[in-house]
Amino acid sequence: MMSEQNEMALLREAILGDGLVEAVFQGAQRGAAPPWPRVAIRPVRIRQARHLQFAYFDGVQEVAKNYRGEEAGAKLDELLALPFKSIQAITAGETLRVQFSKKGRAILHRERRHQEQTIPLELAHDRAKPSLLPEDEPIPFLQALGVMTADGRVRADQQRKFRQINEFLRLIEETGELAELTERPVRVVDLGCGSAALTFATYYYLNEVRGIPATLTGVDTKAHLLERHRATAERLGWDGMRFQTARIIDYEADAPADIVLALHACDTATDEALARAVRWGSRLIFSAPCCHHHLQAQLAAAETPEPFRPVLRHGILRERLGDTLTDAFRAHILRLLGYRAEVLEFVAVEHTPKNLMIRAVHTGAPALPSLVAEYRAMKAYWGVTPFLEELLRDRLVAVLS
Template sequence: MELEQLQLELITRFSEQQLISGVISQSRSKTESAGKIKIKPVEIKGLYHIQLEYHFDQTITHENKLPSEMEETVRELLDRYRQLQMNWAGESVHIQLSKKKKVTMKRSVTDNQPPVELSHNRKKNYVLDPDVVHPFLVHLGVQTKDGKIKNQKHDKFKQINRFVEFVEDSLAYLPTDQPLRIIDFGSGKSYLTFALYYYLKELKGYEVNITGLDLKKDVIAHCEKLARELQYDGLHFKVGDITDYNNVQQVDMVVTLHACDVATDMALGRAVKWGARVILSVPCCQHELFTQLDSPALAVMTRHGLIKERFASLATDSIRAQVLDLVGYETQLVEFVDLENTPKNILIRAYYTGAQPKPETIAETKAFVAFLQAKPFLVNELQEELKGVLT
């Protein structure tokens, strides 16, 4: 098959709504393109769309297009990628493009495919089934005793499930031959801490030892009482601060949600020093870089306080992700929903791989920090682990 014929076939199949799912991979450019792109059909406001999910090293983004808008997209994708796995109604097709864009295609018939669910309003497959009684959710006031999600708690239930999804994605990086040691800094009312224990211990059967830390004595006392009522023997709550918690030498997972300003950096630094395999962190109130930004090239942004604040926040999280990559983690910045106010927030998700930092990662991090004329707290916190790569 010629390249032009392949383009026409893809465009036609998209317009005829034959798509079940697809994955596009093997980018011709390793620096600019997403590592892979997942494709699926979705229904938005009653209209059929093609959703493209772009997987970069540290971020995942989405783009929704009408079938009529796919022609140029198809041409661009075939120009930038060498492999496609497309699942159409009744047929699966593997497509390989050579360096000179010669097309090789393998087709196979697929029978009994389930119909594609397009509606965004369909029942979601939650990790925590809303039709099952979860004792900790009853005690926390999210569910009634007969297992119904309370009307005013539906958003909270969704948010708890979103967090559990992140935990589920992390399982491959956690050890299975020993009890898991987990620290939750700034656990607060501990909806997510209880969910973490319930999912790992009750649903997955892991042996766990989880400690929730917070400075509010009354909140800690309430959570500790609830943990004892639920007979969660591996879950404990203590009054404590990130800076003075030195009771352990090694931790498998560190969770920190809404630790204010450099408290997030302190938690990230402590997690790295403990050798944490998984880090899940939702930063809050990043003020550190706000007073440091002094690049003339940014004047059109920094003269506006609101814009400067938002840019400083994004720059802070970008640097955090880069620094974690430099000390052996695979890091992504993904969307997370705040438990109280429900705006979309950034969650730093980092898995330890032990990979040595790439020269280009070192170079671009140095250049970015120099451009901002910044002195990031986390860089100073991890001087020993960074081994001078940013100096």
């Protein structure tokens, strides 16, 4: 068995080698807090010289710095010494994943690619990220959904959908939490699954790509859509996928969900989905909110704070501010209740104005007094009460008292 020191040396060699495509450091080991939730490394060519670009993401913004030679090696050693939860290095010929046990021991997994699967290297400064799902080989569920042709090509009018699927799967992978879901099978619930493209993608990625046994239940009120999804799942032979016709607030699960998806659930249905996830103690939450009416109505009825009167006298700006405040309150409530929550761009704004994703990981960390004070101040300033607070009032009363 390879020693831990040799495993980390192998990883270091892969990242510094000429075959690197991308390396990602993310998450935090138990009881630790690296200075960045995520750092990505990729090779770039600057003035005809190969550099390694280190992109440091602090949860709000990303700062990229370019290094080469011994300086790149030193910066990599700094990262390797930090208590990240997982490290993944994709090279032209293989993927290396390092997960850390509860005791902090590094465990290396290697997945070598066949020669025909080798990833071509591209050193353009602004090159696109490699797709988690290949674009040029048949994937049955994408064919069944009409995204791919029979010979495995992404249809011209489905390129946007294909990129959206890959970006969503990347948001799941980047949490670094999948390896922590030790109960098998992993239980996933998609509340308000709709057309279910991302529902099918999640099931496929967990079971077929990551090799994590998972079941998935899609919930929606549109019975005709769910009947079609059941038929698709049956054709694919996916016995672990089922669909249930119900409103989110009425849905009764057989067991708590480990992962909750709530993608474009309308208005307060998003809050209902988030409240469900909190009460289940779900490890991961991915919510892409849709329309935001509840808090906007409160803003219209409340006295406008003096500095914002020039803003809120315009209907479109009032609406956008209401959207922003609603999602800020949602993320803040999740933080108060033991989640690490962040608001990210899900897809580019030119694809849809509803392009935000609330991504949350349950840590169980107690609410800091500063977070409580911020929440109270924000409510008092705007004169509103978020609907999610109403749904989780029994959980929040102890935190806010």
